Amino acid sequence: MDKSSSLRLNGRIWIETEKGRLLGRGRVELLERIQASGSIRQAAMQMKMSYRQAWEYVKILNEGFGAPLVMSVRGGKGGGNAILTEKGIETIQQFHALNAKLQLFLAENQNL
Amino acid sequence: MDKSSSLRLNGRIWIETEKGRLLGRGRVELLERIQASGSIRQAAMQMKMSYRQAWEYVKILNEGFGAPLVMSVRGGKGGGNAILTEKGIETIQQFHALNAKLQLFLAENQNL
DNA sequence: TTGCGTTATTCATTTTAAAACATAACGTTT
DNA sequence: AAACGTTATGTTTTAAAATGAATAACGCAA
Numbered sequence: 001m002d003k004s005s006s007l008r009l010n011g012r013i014w015i016e017t018e019k020g021r022l023l024g025r026g027r028v029e030l031l032e033r034i035q036a037s038g039s040i041r042q043a044a045m046q047m048k049m050s051y052r053q054a055w056e057y058v059k060i061l062n063e064g065f066g067a068p069l070v071m072s073v074r075g076g077k078g079g080g081n082a083i084l085t086e087k088g089i090e091t092i093q094q095f096h097a098l099n100a101k102l103q104l105f106l107a108e109n110q111n112l
Numbered sequence: 113m114d115k116s117s118s119l120r121l122n123g124r125i126w127i128e129t130e131k132g133r134l135l136g137r138g139r140v141e142l143l144e145r146i147q148a149s150g151s152i153r154q155a156a157m158q159m160k161m162s163y164r165q166a167w168e169y170v171k172i173l174n175e176g177f178g179a180p181l182v183m184s185v186r187g188g189k190g191g192g193n194a195i196l197t198e199k200g201i202e203t204i205q206q207f208h209a210l211n212a213k214l215q216l217f218l219a220e221n222q223n224l
Numbered sequence: 225t226t227g228c229g230t231t232a233t234t235c236a237t238t239t240t241a242a243a244a245c246a247t248a249a250c251g252t253t254t
Numbered sequence: 255a256a257a258c259g260t261t262a263t264g265t266t267t268t269a270a271a272a273t274g275a276a277t278a279a280c281g282c283a284a
Binding site: 049053074076078079080 | 242243244245249250251252253
């Protein structure tokens with residue numbers, strides 16, 4: 001029997017290395033938008049973040065995971081493009097699976 | 113069978129209201145140090161945070177929970193002091209219980 | 225009644241993080 | 255060969271957050 005309350009339990013998970021946070025909510029969304037648009041720039045614009053930062057995130061991700069999650073080309077048709085590697089796609093799925101479990105955990109412990 | 117990796121799943125939980133985050137790791141530690149020292153200033157010093165901020169956190173907590181977690185007096189013996197209310201003590205315990213469950217969850221999902 | 229150490233609060237300064245700006249490089253397309 | 259749109263990167267500006275400094279209020283203790 002829960003007390004009525006405006007309080008709510010919330011939380012986040014992320015994948016990290018000894019160097020710090022590597023992949024969380026925001027970067028997963030970035031990866032998904034890169035996948036959908038084929039462009040780092042478009043993904044950044046959609047998320048209202050600077051291309052500069054989006055590009056840096058991609059760099060950090062590729063280095064942090066030891067293998068690229070995103071492969072990009074410059075020049076050519078459309079000016080260039082970016083696509084997710086198999087590992088990138090898998091990583092997104094993995095994060096979603098973990099996050100779904102977290103949401104379950106949070107829902108189960110909403111008894112404040 | 114987990115792949116060997118330097119990657120690690122981590123996470124945090126907190127209690128929030130519609131106005132934003134209210135109580136997480138750091139503020140719980142602050143409460144505990146206030147409890148142990150009887151002083152907001154001492155607690156702040158121990159955590160290497162400014163009294164200014166510690167005091168503000170206490171204010172936000174007291175307002176956010178609808179009832180004070182910390183009661184303070186100024187003047188008198190020692191210059192003043194701060195103690196936790198029953199609700200403050202309960203809230204700490206509640207957070208620890210939730211956080212212990214989270215740690216379990218994280219440990220169970222370390223298979224990266 | 226003076227001093228002490230703390231709570232309480234405002235204001236200025238510093239630090240940090242993010243955004244914005246500016247170019248260069250690149251390879252299709254026209 | 256010029257234009258285009260993107261990747262790639264360094265530099266500058268801006269905005270947000272934390273810190274530090276300053277001051278008042280307070281009540282006990284000496």
